[in-house]
Amino acid sequence: MAGIISALPHLASILPYGLTNDNILGIIESDTREIRGNAHRNEVSVPTIAILNQKGGVAKTTTAVTLGAGLALRGHRTLLIDLDSQGNVSDALGIRKGPGLYQLLVGKKPWRELVIPSGLVESRRLLDLLPGDKTTVEAKIYLTTQPFREHALRRAFDLLDQVYEFVILDLAPSVDVLHVGALVASDAFLVVTRLDHLAVVGVNDALLTLVALKDQGAGFPELLGILPTFWDRTTKESEHQLSALAKTFGNRLWPPIPLDVKAREAPAYGQTLWEYAPRCRALMGAEIGERHIGGYGQALERLLDHVAASDRYQSKHRMVSP
Amino acid sequence: MTQRREVDLDPAVAAILGDQQQRRKIRRASKKEAAELRRQAARHRVTLELDPVVVRVLREVANGEGVSPAAACNWLLGNALVQYAEGTLDFSECKRGSESHRWAFVVELGDLSETLEKLA
Numbered sequence: 001m002a003g004i005i006s007a008l009p010h011l012a013s014i015l016p017y018g019l020t021n022d023n024i025l026g027i028i029e030s031d032t033r034e035i036r037g038n039a040h041r042n043e044v045s046v047p048t049i050a051i052l053n054q055k056g057g058v059a060k061t062t063t064a065v066t067l068g069a070g071l072a073l074r075g076h077r078t079l080l081i082d083l084d085s086q087g088n089v090s091d092a093l094g095i096r097k098g099p100g101l102y103q104l105l106v107g108k109k110p111w112r113e114l115v116i117p118s119g120l121v122e123s124r125r126l127l128d129l130l131p132g133d134k135t136t137v138e139a140k141i142y143l144t145t146q147p148f149r150e151h152a153l154r155r156a157f158d159l160l161d162q163v164y165e166f167v168i169l170d171l172a173p174s175v176d177v178l179h180v181g182a183l184v185a186s187d188a189f190l191v192v193t194r195l196d197h198l199a200v201v202g203v204n205d206a207l208l209t210l211v212a213l214k215d216q217g218a219g220f221p222e223l224l225g226i227l228p229t230f231w232d233r234t235t236k237e238s239e240h241q242l243s244a245l246a247k248t249f250g251n252r253l254w255p256p257i258p259l260d261v262k263a264r265e266a267p268a269y270g271q272t273l274w275e276y277a278p279r280c281r282a283l284m285g286a287e288i289g290e291r292h293i294g295g296y297g298q299a300l301e302r303l304l305d306h307v308a309a310s311d312r313y314q315s316k317h318r319m320v321s322p
Numbered sequence: 323m324t325q326r327r328e329v330d331l332d333p334a335v336a337a338i339l340g341d342q343q344q345r346r347k348i349r350r351a352s353k354k355e356a357a358e359l360r361r362q363a364a365r366h367r368v369t370l371e372l373d374p375v376v377v378r379v380l381r382e383v384a385n386g387e388g389v390s391p392a393a394a395c396n397w398l399l400g401n402a403l404v405q406y407a408e409g410t411l412d413f414s415e416c417k418r419g420s421e422s423h424r425w426a427f428v429v430e431l432g433d434l435s436e437t438l439e440k441l442a
Contacts, residue, residue, distance in 0.1 A: 246335055253331070293334045
């Protein structure tokens with residue numbers, strides 16, 4: 001435990017007093033600009049996106065799997081990495097969990113030996129997985145004893161760009177050495193949040209963690225956006241939280257994912273949403289007038305637009321022939 | 323005093339917030355006002371989705387006829403729909419495969435766009 005805390009020596013000193021959401025966003029955006037020239041980021045030369053929120057149950061895994069599978073369907077070779085010891089990414093894909101992450105970090109096996117195809121169906125041909133399970137906990141304990149532990153993940157993923165065009169990291173809700181290591185290894189992060197008070201507090205906490213990382217000089221991923229989930233047009237709570245997030249985050253707030261029971265059903269069948277219910281609300285968005293707004297389809301478009309428009313990825317992002 | 327600032331929003335998020343505001347208005351209105359607001363909301367506003375050259379020509383047609391752009395659009399679109407139903411309008415040659423999950427095809431204006439530019 002002491003080892004885990006020592007990985008974040010300054011976090012305790014970052015208190016929310018005097019820090020408003022404007023400050024936090026300003027700090028994050030200004031430091032993102034500063035580190036674009038950061039030499040170490042050039043080593044991880046594939047868009048590596050962390051999906052996070054320090055609150056559990058907000059649909060991080062669903063988001064990671066759905067975006068990853070969506071990218072693969074669009075022809076982009078994608079790697080999903082499960083950093084949560086619950087191993088839910090494997091569950092969501094209908095695959096057996098495995099100690100992939102443990103063997104990578106502790107067993108020091110090369111990642112090429114550990115990634116597995118996500119399934120035999122055509123829709124998953126370009127989607128691979130580095131699975132996690134309860135041995136991920138042991139990997140975290142091991143990491144706390146290592147020097148430069150925050151960089152362990154980044155070091156483990158050398159030459160990923162020769163195979164993959166996107167890497168999606170599904171982070172656990174807890175802030176620990178693996179969480180920090182994932183942020184150091186990432187180019188960008190997407191904060192997923194339910195539209196309720198406690199989850200929105202988790203957004204704040206996630207951003208404060210990033211500010212603490214800045215103090216460690218560990219490098220700074222770019223804020224891709226805030227993605228609200230479980231959006232219910234009929235409740236005042238959803239309305240209120242969405243307005244509050246819009247006021248704080250402006251155009252960083254992505255169109256929300258509508259509440260949809262299909263998103264809960266799909267993992268029970270080991271299928272992605274694209275396979276289970278390709279025209280469901282969670283993918284297509286909610287009908288407002290004649291338009292469909294929100295949904296993972298639109299989130300995927302936002303992600304691809306961002307990568308296409310960003311200087312950070314233009315020289316690195318290239319099609320890999322399947 | 324709280325300082326208001328203009329916030330840039332994703333267009334889809336702005337549309338949702340606009341819809342929320344509309345629903346709040348309807349909730350707070352009297353029965354008669356709510357019915358009128360619902361009737362107005364049912365009129366679909368699609369200007370954001372129209373090609374700019376189409377909007378330009380439409381406005382010129384409306385000005386020339388002395389009617390509102392919405393009225394001109396309704397009339398022209400209604401007639402186009404009748405022609406489509408009769409088989410005299412066909413946009414199958416303008417359809418291309420879409421990369422979007424939501425739609426199977428996109429429609430490219432192509433030559434029509436150039437013709438409209440000359441009208442504008």
